[in-house]
Amino acid sequence: MDITFFAKVFGPCIVFFGLFQVFYREHALKVAKNFQGSHGAYWLEAIVSMIFGLAIINGANDWSTGWYAMIPIYGWLSFLKGVLLLFLPNPTYSSLWGNKINNIILGALRLVFGYVFICVGYF
Numbered sequence: 001m002d003i004t005f006f007a008k009v010f011g012p013c014i015v016f017f018g019l020f021q022v023f024y025r026e027h028a029l030k031v032a033k034n035f036q037g038s039h040g041a042y043w044l045e046a047i048v049s050m051i052f053g054l055a056i057i058n059g060a061n062d063w064s065t066g067w068y069a070m071i072p073i074y075g076w077l078s079f080l081k082g083v084l085l086l087f088l089p090n091p092t093y094s095s096l097w098g099n100k101i102n103n104i105i106l107g108a109l110r111l112v113f114g115y116v117f118i119c120v121g122y123f
Helices: 003-023 025-035 039-059 067-087 088-096 099-120
Strands: none
Touching: 003 025, 003 039, 003 067, 003 099, 025 039, 025 099, 039 067, 067 099
16 A cells, blocks of 8 residues: 555545534534543544554655655654543543634644645545
8 A cells, every 4th residue: 555545545534524623613522522421432532543543654654755744744643642542631631622722723734634635645
């Protein structure tokens, strides 16, 4: 598998989640609050984030210049998110990223990374 495969598969998904997080932030916060008391969902999110990040890191090792370097960076950020979810207690992580402004910033970052993935994969 090469880097364009990951870009084609994950790019539209990342853009969708970024759009949802920016434009439907009230619903995203409600979903996050519903999962806040569930330790199983918290662990599942951490494990899925780590697996997603490791899949990108291991499959997309192209650190060349340009847009291609953004894909492994996103993989490392996703892996780091999973590690933080596992080792930070739930209230600490939620207080860091659960407010409105940080939610919009994270959604905008997802849109940027998703756009880069789509440009790398399809153009």
